[in-house]
Amino acid sequence: MGATNRAAAVGTAAAGAWSNPYVRRVVEDAELRENVRVAFENARSAYSRLSNGKAPTKVLLDDKKFQKELKEAADALRYAGMALREGPKKKRRRGGFGRLLLVGIVGAGLALALSSDLRNKVLDLLFGAEEEFDYTSTTAPPAPPPPTDAPPTTATSASAE
DSSP, rough: OOHHHHHHHHHHHHHHTTSSHHHHHHHHHHHHHHHHHHHHHHHHHHHHHHHHOOHHHHHHOOHHHHHHHHHHHHHHHHHHHHHHOOOOOOOOOOSSHHHEEEEEEEEHHHHHHHHHHHHHHHHHHHHHHOOOOOOOOOOOOOOOOOOOOOOOOOHHHHHHO
């Protein structure tokens, strides 16, 4: 019976921990976990250099590798702390009104480019209907030349008679 109560208590504790936004951020954010790991490794390495038997003041002031590891650990902890203060990253919704508007504009452009009837209707709406007219000339047409079907008359044939 004690095992059942213990399992229930562990389940309740796990559910309570999962509802904590900081725990969720650590679980979901790989960059945050990497910063914590780097900070831990550099701090452990710096501590081992500090406690290797040399005088701590000499290690603090003269050991460049110790100073570099300590700086990297501090930077990683600073980035991890900033990420935790920001809280969980909110998932951005993709789409929305902007995407719908873009799809509508692209669709309308394609429809205008591919359909001449639609294109003519839009042009008529924008610039007014085209006026169709027949052109009639106000000047009289030139007189036709006289027919040239009659045989030519020559001066020699008229004098022979």
